[in-house]
Amino acid sequence: MKLTRRKLIVGGVLGGGALLVGWWFAKDRDRLGDRTVFKARMGEVALNGWVKVGRDGSITVAAPRAEMGQGIHSALAALVAEEMDAKWSDVRVEDAADLNVYRNVEILIDGLPFSPEETGRMIDVAKWAGSRVSGLLGVVATGGSTSVRDAWEPMRLAGASARDLLLRAAAAKAGVDRKTLTVVESEVRDAAGKKIATYGELAATLGALQPLRDVPVKKAGEFRLIGKPLPRIDVPAKVMGTAGYGTDVRLPDMLYAAIANCPTFGGKTKGFSLPSAGLPKGIVKVIELPTAIAVVADSWWRANKFLTGGDLRLNWDAGPNAGLDSRAIAADYAGLLKDGKPKLTRSRGADTPPADAKFLPATYTAPYLAHATMEPMNCTSLLDRGALTIWMPNQSSSLMRYVGAKEAGLDQDKVTVHTTYLGGGFGRRAEVDLVRQAVALAKALPGKPIQVLWSREEDIQHDFYRPMATARFVADIPADPKALPGWTVRLVGQSASSQFPGRVLGIGETGDPDGNSVENPPYAFARYRLDAIVPQGPVPVGFWRSVGHSHTAFFDECFLDEVAIAMGRDPLELRRALLKDKPRHLAVLDAVAKASGWGTPLPAATGRGIALRASFGSIVAQVAEVAVEGRTIRVRKVFCAIGCGIVVNPAIVRAQMESGIVYGLSAALHGRITIKGGAVEQANFPDYDAVRMADMPAVETILVESKDAPLGGVGEPGTPPIAPAVGNAIFAATGKRLRNLPFELK
Amino acid sequence: MVALTINGERRDVDAEPDKPLLWVLRENLGLVGTKFGCGVAACGACTVHVDGVATRSCSVPLDQVAGKSVTTIEGLGGDRIHAAQLAWIELQVPQCGYCQPGFIMAAAALLAEKPKPTDADIDSALTNICRCGTYQSIRKAVHRAAEMAGARR
Numbered sequence: 001m002k003l004t005r006r007k008l009i010v011g012g013v014l015g016g017g018a019l020l021v022g023w024w025f026a027k028d029r030d031r032l033g034d035r036t037v038f039k040a041r042m043g044e045v046a047l048n049g050w051v052k053v054g055r056d057g058s059i060t061v062a063a064p065r066a067e068m069g070q071g072i073h074s075a076l077a078a079l080v081a082e083e084m085d086a087k088w089s090d091v092r093v094e095d096a097a098d099l100n101v102y103r104n105v106e107i108l109i110d111g112l113p114f115s116p117e118e119t120g121r122m123i124d125v126a127k128w129a130g131s132r133v134s135g136l137l138g139v140v141a142t143g144g145s146t147s148v149r150d151a152w153e154p155m156r157l158a159g160a161s162a163r164d165l166l167l168r169a170a171a172a173k174a175g176v177d178r179k180t181l182t183v184v185e186s187e188v189r190d191a192a193g194k195k196i197a198t199y200g201e202l203a204a205t206l207g208a209l210q211p212l213r214d215v216p217v218k219k220a221g222e223f224r225l226i227g228k229p230l231p232r233i234d235v236p237a238k239v240m241g242t243a244g245y246g247t248d249v250r251l252p253d254m255l256y257a258a259i260a261n262c263p264t265f266g267g268k269t270k271g272f273s274l275p276s277a278g279l280p281k282g283i284v285k286v287i288e289l290p291t292a293i294a295v296v297a298d299s300w301w302r303a304n305k306f307l308t309g310g311d312l313r314l315n316w317d318a319g320p321n322a323g324l325d326s327r328a329i330a331a332d333y334a335g336l337l338k339d340g341k342p343k344l345t346r347s348r349g350a351d352t353p354p355a356d357a358k359f360l361p362a363t364y365t366a367p368y369l370a371h372a373t374m375e376p377m378n379c380t381s382l383l384d385r386g387a388l389t390i391w392m393p394n395q396s397s398s399l400m401r402y403v404g405a406k407e408a409g410l411d412q413d414k415v416t417v418h419t420t421y422l423g424g425g426f427g428r429r430a431e432v433d434l435v436r437q438a439v440a441l442a443k444a445l446p447g448k449p450i451q452v453l454w455s456r457e458e459d460i461q462h463d464f465y466r467p468m469a470t471a472r473f474v475a476d477i478p479a480d481p482k483a484l485p486g487w488t489v490r491l492v493g494q495s496a497s498s499q500f501p502g503r504v505l506g507i508g509e510t511g512d513p514d515g516n517s518v519e520n521p522p523y524a525f526a527r528y529r530l531d532a533i534v535p536q537g538p539v540p541v542g543f544w545r546s547v548g549h550s551h552t553a554f555f556d557e558c559f560l561d562e563v564a565i566a567m568g569r570d571p572l573e574l575r576r577a578l579l580k581d582k583p584r585h586l587a588v589l590d591a592v593a594k595a596s597g598w599g600t601p602l603p604a605a606t607g608r609g610i611a612l613r614a615s616f617g618s619i620v621a622q623v624a625e626v627a628v629e630g631r632t633i634r635v636r637k638v639f640c641a642i643g644c645g646i647v648v649n650p651a652i653v654r655a656q657m658e659s660g661i662v663y664g665l666s667a668a669l670h671g672r673i674t675i676k677g678g679a680v681e682q683a684n685f686p687d688y689d690a691v692r693m694a695d696m697p698a699v700e701t702i703l704v705e706s707k708d709a710p711l712g713g714v715g716e717p718g719t720p721p722i723a724p725a726v727g728n729a730i731f732a733a734t735g736k737r738l739r740n741l742p743f744e745l746k
Numbered sequence: 747m748v749a750l751t752i753n754g755e756r757r758d759v760d761a762e763p764d765k766p767l768l769w770v771l772r773e774n775l776g777l778v779g780t781k782f783g784c785g786v787a788a789c790g791a792c793t794v795h796v797d798g799v800a801t802r803s804c805s806v807p808l809d810q811v812a813g814k815s816v817t818t819i820e821g822l823g824g825d826r827i828h829a830a831q832l833a834w835i836e837l838q839v840p841q842c843g844y845c846q847p848g849f850i851m852a853a854a855a856l857l858a859e860k861p862k863p864t865d866a867d868i869d870s871a872l873t874n875i876c877r878c879g880t881y882q883s884i885r886k887a888v889h890r891a892a893e894m895a896g897a898r899r
Contacts, residue, residue, distance in 0.1 A: 070841070071841070231835075235843075236835055238843030239834045239835050239839070240820075241780075241847045242820075247782060299769065299773050374781075374842065423842050425842075655880070659841055659879040661879065662877075685789050692873055692881070693884070696879075696881035696882060698882065
């Protein structure tokens with residue numbers, strides 16, 4: 001793709017939403033970096049900004065994207081290793097610093113809150129960004145399923161450039177022409193196939209050689225590692241229990257902080273009273289922050305016991321939202337469905353339905369959801385002699401550094417962020433609340449490393465939630481059953497993209513919907529109109545795996561089933577008719593239909609449902625097989641087809657499909673956050689449960705590879721289709737159409 | 747001072763008797779492979795073996811394990827890697843990996859009790875939570891570990 005060579009960047013984005021932070025030209029070769037960028041340790045030499053070679057033969061790749069389970073460290077390292085012709089077992093990764101060459105360019109483009117064709121608004125956005133924010137150009141960030149798409153050109157170039165540099169050193173050493181040399185498994189060989197030196201042996205001989213920026217990369221047919229299920233770099237440590245997460249950071253004389261956040265949204269602290277007996281053993285200090293009270297101790301358990309045990313009295317000012325209730329918000333949204341003013345309208349096709357059309361209306365809802373990463377929220381920080389160091393499982397070291405510096409009153413060059421393994425991210429760890437809290441405590445106790453760790457209850461009750469949302473559809477059903485239906489939808493929900501820049505940068509909401517909640521569907525409806533109403537409110541909303549698609553796919557794909565049934569057409573067949581000019585979508589749809597045996601008989605009280613969603617550059621279609629026993633919904637089997645262009649690691653793509661399905665299924669069967677009295681009612685896994693082993697469907701994934709299609713993401717696209725596939729299967733099994741999540745049979 | 751055996755070694759722990767075993771491991775003994783997930787024995791991230799029985803260590807106070815033998819992920823398999831860990835690597839189970847020590851400990855306890863577990867055995871013994879959704883790989887890995895352990899015998 002030509003565009004990947006030179007991109008005009010406008011704005012910045014995390015997790016599919018918008019953080020608009022500036023603009024500049026970025027060329028892939030400008031991101032190579034020289035030999036000083038990637039800091040070499042004893043026995044290592046850097047070849048460019050992305051690769052180091054050790055005398056022991058190790059090849060270390062800079063990994064500026066957070067490893068939160070999606071296998072990104074291994075996928076990125078494979079891009080470099082491929083071009084170097086490196087031996088895979090020699091390859092390791094290292095957390096990369098927050099530097100320009102590592103910034104995620106793709107995330108800026110991909111998640112902008114409008115469709116790319118809307119050039120007028122891009123100009124507005126650039127103006128907005130330019131006026132509001134200067135000096136912060138782009139971000140090192142992981143989200144929006146962008147990492148491989150972003151790295152595809154620069155990291156392959158880094159590998160090719162590293163190989164070229166090593167070959168030039170080898171040619172000088174052997175006194176031969178560089179063009180005659182080949183590399184097999186990190187070993188440089190001459191024209192006769194005889195070994196000249198290994199990469200490790202060449203490390204000491206590089207002298208002042210500099211990396212070239214115009215080195216060709218391999219063509220698709222030449223790949224040796226890309227496309228193979230290479231073993232993941234992070235797996236052995238994760239199996240042996242030695243992988244270091246944020247909660248595992250241990251520093252000399254480290255203190256631990258347990259946190260009680262003000263229970264109500266928008267509330268504040270109003271002091272605390274210590275027990276008359278004084279502070280218990282091990283408790284160092286109780287610190288009042290604007291919206292939280294922290295107990296700092298020599299043990300987190302001691303801190304949390306004192307904080308929650310009842311001896312320490314916490315006082316809160318519940319603030320302006322003490323009466324907030326999610327049922328009342330839902331009622332407001334129902335009103336907005338009728339008469340709310342749209343922030344965005346999109347339409348195409350005829351303005352009015354045919355005179356003989358019948359109308360089919362339906363209203364759908366989806367609740368707020370928490371992320372519930374397995375590793376509870378945490379951040380470790382040390383403010384010492386004017387320098388701030390942060391150790392944190394996070395999705396954007398740039399943002400953590402920016403906010404950490406601001407909170408500490410330091411220049412950004414005095415702040416270092418170390419990104420640990422993330423025990424899950426799902427969008428939650430793009431948020432800056434933990435770093436703000438940790439640095440505030442570090443300021444109160446300078447010179448002491450402090451690890452802030454939230455309990456699970458704090459995590460569930462103080463998240464940035466997937467927005468509650470509702471949609472009202474009206475389809476026009478043509479009298480001619482072979483004609484295509486028309487489609488109108490009014491959508492109401494808060495926007496993470498609108499809130500996020502505000503809480504990071506301290507500015508107001510933009511008011512724009514999440515870009516991917518208003519993406520135009522691929523279907524050739526006879527007419528199409530979308531009105532998106534974006535209410536603002538005190539409930540903090542954030543990027544939840546697949547963001548807008550997580551609920552709009554449920555709305556759209558279940559309603560499309562209703563339309564098919566109203567037209568007397570098969571749900572697969574109607575989708576095929578609506579996609580007849582979209583060969584990539586059709587290929588994915590047909591692949592899943594074939595694998596699932598669509599149309600073949602099933603036992604009684606069992607049904608199949610199909611759904612398709614294109615998101616984050618990939619197309620995913622799923623068929624769920626559901627058995628209903630009384631009120632119990634059992635998802636027995638899920639067939640999943642994905643078209644994501646070139647597959648870098650098929651094992652990782654399959655794992656991400658299973659992962660996305662389970663994440664979406666947990667939400668569809670269990671997930672619901674409700675608010676009463678201004679506070680979240682759920683607190684821990686017993687009331688915010690997840691799919692477990694016994695409920696796990698068998699998942700079969702089909703990779704529909706197309707070498708000439710643009711690369712798509714894989715971290716999020718598996719999630720959107722599962723809820724509608726299950727909803728449609730429940731209808732097929734029972735004749736009951738469930739239009740509200742989570743699914744409940746009454 | 748409470749005496750107990752940790753990964754085959756006798757240890758004397760100076761901690762409050764009501765301190766949960768999880769926090770004793772993580773804070774007093776420096777064994778951070780066992781994870782904190784929920785604090786209410788609901789997710790299984792903190793699973794260890796107490797006298798061979800899979801136990802959610804976040805909800806077991808120190809005084810209840812006095813004199814007992816505790817095995818954590820760091821000590822599983824003794825001198826050699828446990829079959830479950832081998833299978834977990836072969837089948838590339840982990841994603842974020844945070845829950846995996848707990849799952850591996852639960853699986854190892856199941857395999858010790860039932861060397862050839864059925865799917866139903868796995869469903870009822872492995873009730874931990876994995877938010878990344880690695881359940882299908884875990885199920886395969888438990889069966890694979892059973893094969894490997896059988897071959898080792």
